[in-house]
Each structure stands twice: as structure tokens, then as C-alpha cells.
Amino acid sequence: MTNAPAITLSGSYRLDQIPLFSDVNLHLQAGEWTCLLGKSGMGKSTILRLILGLEVAGAFTGDITAGDGAPIDGRASYMAQTDLLLPWLTLRENVVLGARLRGDTADLGRADQLIDRVGLRDYRDAKPAALSGGMRQRAALARCLMEDRPVVLLDEPFSALDAGTRADMQDLAAEVLAGRTVLLVTHDPAEACRLGHRIILLTAEGTQNWPVPDSAPIRRADDPQVLQGQAALLAHLRGAAA
Numbered sequence: 001m002t003n004a005p006a007i008t009l010s011g012s013y014r015l016d017q018i019p020l021f022s023d024v025n026l027h028l029q030a031g032e033w034t035c036l037l038g039k040s041g042m043g044k045s046t047i048l049r050l051i052l053g054l055e056v057a058g059a060f061t062g063d064i065t066a067g068d069g070a071p072i073d074g075r076a077s078y079m080a081q082t083d084l085l086l087p088w089l090t091l092r093e094n095v096v097l098g099a100r101l102r103g104d105t106a107d108l109g110r111a112d113q114l115i116d117r118v119g120l121r122d123y124r125d126a127k128p129a130a131l132s133g134g135m136r137q138r139a140a141l142a143r144c145l146m147e148d149r150p151v152v153l154l155d156e157p158f159s160a161l162d163a164g165t166r167a168d169m170q171d172l173a174a175e176v177l178a179g180r181t182v183l184l185v186t187h188d189p190a191e192a193c194r195l196g197h198r199i200i201l202l203t204a205e206g207t208q209n210w211p212v213p214d215s216a217p218i219r220r221a222d223d224p225q226v227l228q229g230q231a232a233l234l235a236h237l238r239g240a241a242a
């Protein structure tokens with residue numbers, strides 16, 4: 001993996017001529033996890049798509065830059081909210097899809113290791129239709145981790161998982177993505193407090209930094225500061241939604 005760059009997105013976004021968010025200043029520190037929270041429909045997934053250079057429905061005015069000045073395109077892997085598994089491929093073929101599309105030789109040993117780590121060894125040759133929603137999400141996570149990119153954009157990657165599996169997958173992602181510049185969109189205050197070097201809240205007025213516990217992530221779920229932090233964040237989000 002090459003060095004992970006910092007990424008900055010600053011600007012405003014209009015949808016059907018109506019501002020969705022204004023004066024956003026989102027700075028992702030190089031090699032760190034930034035967690036982005038905000039009300040549904042506020043534009044979090046749109047921000048991921050803007051960073052990736054993908055098509056969006058509205059108009060963005062502003063700048064999106066990497067700290068090293070090089071293009072972001074080609075250096076980022078992305079896990080969308082929908083798993084985007086190809087139904088005619090097996091789980092293993094889906095996990096190595098990136099290499100296949102690029103015409104590279106897939107590292108099947110690494111793929112099998114990741115499939116094991118997400119707990120899907122027995123389903124390696126199964127088609128996506130034979131997997132539950134949570135299993136499909138873990139397959140998509142394995143495919144994203146397989147890409148080994150310096151920038152990783154994750155859109156609610158653990159949302160379909162039971163609590164125990166979710167904690168395991170958070171641990172796995174934190175381990176495999178150490179040193180990457182990660183942007184994690186999540187609705188879960190506990191997840192943000194465990195994983196984030198930084199927590200940023202997106203509102204119609206822009207972005208707000210939220211304090212994180214003193215210790216370095218990934219933090220224990222029963223760390224008192226994590227427990228306090230997630231309660232305070234939940235209270236804030238509920239207040240903001242009222």
C-alpha cells in the first residue's frame with residue numbers, strides 16, 4: 001500500500017436548486033478513521049460519492065483534494081450501503097472481483113483468509129442469493145478489505161449485523177485498515193466512539209467536530225469514556241432531531 005493521504009472536502013451542495021448542506025469543511029486526517037454522522041437524507045452518502053468522483057443527483061460547489069496533491073481516483077475503495085454483490089458469481093468470486101475487473105491475478109490465499117475472518121468459510125462457493133442480509137454485508141466487507149487501498153470509504157458497513165458480529169467486524173476492519181485514511185458513515189454513536197480518531201456531525205449548516213475519548217481507537221466497548229461519549233452523542237442527535 002502507498003502512503004495514505006489526507007483528504008479535504010469543502011463546499012456546498014444543492015439538490016433541485018435547494019441547498020442540502022452549506023459550508024461543509026470535512027478534513028480527513030491521513031491514516032486515521034473519521035466517523036461521519038448526521039440525520040437521514042442530510043447528504044452523507046453523497047459526500048462519499050463526491051470524494052470518489054461518482055455521479056450525484058445535485059450540484060456541488062467547492063473543492064475536494066488530497067493532501068499530497070495527487071488524484072484520489074484509483075486510490076480509494078468503497079463499500080456502499082447496498083452490498084452490490086453480483087448474483088451470478090460465488091462469494092469468493094465476488095471478493096476478488098476488483099482484481100478480475102482490472103485484469104490482475106487475484107490473490108486467492110488472501111481472499112480465503114478474509115472470507116474466514118468474516119466468518120463465511122462454509123459459504124465460499126455459495127451464490128449471494130443463498131446468504132442472509134448480514135452475511136451479504138460481511139461478503140461486501142471482505143471484498144472492500146481485499147482491495148488494500150490507502151483511502152477507504154465505508155457507508156454504514158456494519159448496519160445489518162447482530163451486536164456480537166458487529167463488534168467482531170469493527171475489530172477486523174480496524175486491524176486490516178490500520179494506517180489507511182478511512183471515512184466511516186454511521187448512525188451508531190457507540191460505533192463512532194469505538195472507532196473514530198475523529199467524529200464529525202453533518203448538519204444543514206455545515207460540519208461540527210464532536211469530542212472523542214482520550215484513548216486511541218479501536219477502543220473497548222466498556223471503556224467508561226466510550227460509554228459516556230456514546231450517551232452524550234445520542235442525546236445530542238436526539239435533540240437535533242427534535
Ligand SMILES: Nc1ncnc2c1ncn2[C@@H]1O[C@H](COP(=O)(O)OP(=O)(O)OP(=O)(O)O)[C@@H](O)[C@H]1O
Pocket residue numbers: 015020038039040041042043044045046047056057
Ligand atoms: N439518485 C438520486 N436522485 C435524486 N435524489 C437523490 C439521489 N440520491 C440521493 N438523493 C437525495 O439526496 C439527499 C441526500 O441523500 P444521501 O443518500 O446522501 O443522504 P444520507 O445522509 O446518506 O442518508 P441516510 O442516512 O438515510 O443514508 C436526499 O434528499 C436524497 O433523497
